[in-house]
Amino acid sequence: MSTPASDYSLAELMICANAQAYANDGEVLVTGIGVLQRLAASLAMLTTNPGIMMTDSEAWILSTPNPVGKRPADFVQMNENWMGFSRIFDNVWSGRRHLTGGPTQIDRFGQSNISAMGGDYQKPKVQMLGVRGFPGNSICHANSYMVPAHGKRVFIEGECDVVCTIGYNPERLPKGYSFDEIDLRCVYTNLGVFDFNGPNRQMQIVSLHPGVSVEEVIENTGFEVHVPTAIAVTAAPTEEQLAIIRQMDPHNMRSKQLKDNPPGVRA
Amino acid sequence: MNKQMSLQEMVGQLRDGMTIGIGGWGPRRKPMALIREILKSDLKDLTIVAYGGADVGMLCAAGKVRKLVFAFVSLDFIPLEPYFRAARQSGELEVMEIDEGMMLLGLRAAAWGCPFIPTKVGLGTDVIKFNPDIKVIDSPYDDKEWVAMPALKLDAALVHVDRADVRGVCQIKAPDHHMDDWFVRAAAKTYVTCEEIVEADAFAEPADARLVFWERNFTTGVALIPGGAHPSSCSPNYGFDIPHFQEYNASAKEGGFAAYFDKYIKGSSEEEYQAKVGGLDAIRKLPQPVY
Numbered sequence: 122m123s124t125p126a127s128d129y130s131l132a133e134l135m136i137c138a139n140a141q142a143y144a145n146d147g148e149v150l151v152t153g154i155g156v157l158q159r160l161a162a163s164l165a166m167l168t169t170n171p172g173i174m175m176t177d178s179e180a181w182i183l184s185t186p187n188p189v190g191k192r193p194a195d196f197v198q199m200n201e202n203w204m205g206f207s208r209i210f211d212n213v214w215s216g217r218r219h220l221t222g223g224p225t226q227i228d229r230f231g232q233s234n235i236s237a238m239g240g241d242y243q244k245p246k247v248q249m250l251g252v253r254g255f256p257g258n259s260i261c262h263a264n265s266y267m268v269p270a271h272g273k274r275v276f277i278e279g280e281c282d283v284v285c286t287i288g289y290n291p292e293r294l295p296k297g298y299s300f301d302e303i304d305l306r307c308v309y310t311n312l313g314v315f316d317f318n319g320p321n322r323q324m325q326i327v328s329l330h331p332g333v334s335v336e337e338v339i340e341n342t343g344f345e346v347h348v349p350t351a352i353a354v355t356a357a358p359t360e361e362q363l364a365i366i367r368q369m370d371p372h373n374m375r376s377k378q379l380k381d382n383p384p385g386v387r388a
Numbered sequence: 389m390n391k392q393m394s395l396q397e398m399v400g401q402l403r404d405g406m407t408i409g410i411g412g413w414g415p416r417r418k419p420m421a422l423i424r425e426i427l428k429s430d431l432k433d434l435t436i437v438a439y440g441g442a443d444v445g446m447l448c449a450a451g452k453v454r455k456l457v458f459a460f461v462s463l464d465f466i467p468l469e470p471y472f473r474a475a476r477q478s479g480e481l482e483v484m485e486i487d488e489g490m491m492l493l494g495l496r497a498a499a500w501g502c503p504f505i506p507t508k509v510g511l512g513t514d515v516i517k518f519n520p521d522i523k524v525i526d527s528p529y530d531d532k533e534w535v536a537m538p539a540l541k542l543d544a545a546l547v548h549v550d551r552a553d554v555r556g557v558c559q560i561k562a563p564d565h566h567m568d569d570w571f572v573r574a575a576a577k578t579y580v581t582c583e584e585i586v587e588a589d590a591f592a593e594p595a596d597a598r599l600v601f602w603e604r605n606f607t608t609g610v611a612l613i614p615g616g617a618h619p620s621s622c623s624p625n626y627g628f629d630i631p632h633f634q635e636y637n638a639s640a641k642e643g644g645f646a647a648y649f650d651k652y653i654k655g656s657s658e659e660e661y662q663a664k665v666g667g668l669d670a671i672r673k674l675p676q677p678v679y
Binding site: 177178179180181187190191192205206207210213214232236237240242243244245246247248249250251252253254255256257259260261283284285286287288290293294295296297298303 | 413439458459460461462467468472473476477478479485486487488489490492507508509510511512513514515517518524526530531532533563564565566567569570678679
């Protein structure tokens with residue numbers, strides 16, 4: 122039983138789209154970095170893939186996901202097992218994990234950047250976080266990405282200023298590897314859903330959100346995107362999904378993630 | 389056996405050019421009292437290995453860091469540590485930027501006396517392009533190439549714990565002890581500050597002994613510094629000091645580190661510092677963050 126909703130925000134549409142990433146993963150640890158990504162993981166765990174495991178973002182794997190934001194004083198989180206940072210790599214490097222991240226740059230090879238931009242490596246113009254755990258994530262397990270503002274500064278023309286993740290760049294393919302071993306899934310943006318299953322692993326359109334045109338995607342992507350002949354419209358959230366999202370995000374933090382919090386269906 | 393030392397004695401054992409590992413993670417359980425003591429000293433040309441927060445930021449701002457081994461430097465809720473950013477953007481900081489897990493492997497290799505630990509982590513990325521000291525090697529067992537993550541040997545490790553006894557048995561009750569035990573095991577000497585000094589029998593219950601993550605023969609010195617992680621958190625005792633971190637962050641745009649240092653650290657003992665930030669009682673009331 123599922124009732125398509127008619128009144129939903131673009132953020133809610135993106136949460137539901139990202140939640141689909143985990144549907145067929147089986148029992149994996151899922152990490153959604155960012156509010157929308159975390160809600161997507163929580164939604165998947167409560168609906169399409171109850172086998173998913175999530176942490177509390179600190180040190181514990183939970184048997185049911187925590188809501189985001191402040192919780193009542195009597196809230197009891199449902200711990201399942203300890204997962205401190207010295208143990209996390211034991212799971213991550215086993216391959217039994219799927220992460221949706223939020224990189225600052227993504228290039229035509231599916232490589233991404235969260236470290237630094239501009240200038241040169243020794244003296245960058247803009248220092249950001251650093252490579253964090255992205256190198257290991259990208260070579261060990263499934264990765265998806267979410268981009269709230271699809272534009273040419275994110276989807277850049279050249280290679281990432283600092284390549285933090287392995288992608289499909291033939292010049293960087295390590296000895297003894299095939300690209301089939303790199304598990305790059307979908308990219309969820311405010312314009313649509315994309316993947317790297319186009320010809321020669323070119324980024325292609327999987328679906329466009331309601332009201333978004335192919336031209337808008339091409340204008341806002343710094344490299345060539347493969348345009349399939351048949352393009353789906355991203356599925357609307359269902360009332361059941363929205364109810365779960367509201368439960369997991371009681372403070373409506375999802376409404377603060379996209380500029381102006383636009384509706385799911387453009388006016 | 390009594391390993392108690394003052395902060396001054398601990399820092400007095402450090403030397404210019406040393407490689408120093410700092411425990412904790414971002415805004416959590418950083419040995420900030422020890423960092424403040426280093427900031428008041430003449431130490432320089434340090435190589436710092438850390439999952440950094442304001443510890444790394446302040447040391448960079450004070451010009452004491454020649455080289456930084458890092459995967460990130462962040463205050464979490466303030467994602468971009470301002471003084472680390474400035475140091476990196478100045479072009480004057482030598483760096484070894486590696487995956488978080490590679491840092492753990494480097495500490496383990498040092499602890500285990502291995503020159504490197506092989507891993508696939510880093511392949512295909514700029515980690516191997518920009519780190520000439522990190523070699524990519526063949527394997528005797530398969531046809532793939534592997535990153536040989538070199539041992540990160542430390543001259544000293546600095547950590548902050550909940551309880552310790554004077555023989556150097558150290559307990560961490562926080563939900564996560566992070567990589568503190570590996571920093572300790574990778575180091576020639578380890579200097580520990582703690583919230584509480586206890587008798588040896590405090591660890592007799594199995595549940596308590598379980599939370600001791602390294603043996604006392606790795607602990608060189610112990611100092612009783614309640615509140616010594618401030619402004620970082622020391623769960624379950626106190627959370628991090630959001631207003632203080634916001635003031636620290638703002639100082640990068642107005643006044644600079646010199647202004648922050650003069651206001652809080654210069655010429656002040658740790659007791660005087662804590663009085664300036666509201667006192668130990670106020671520190672102990674800082675709420676735990678919600679993730």
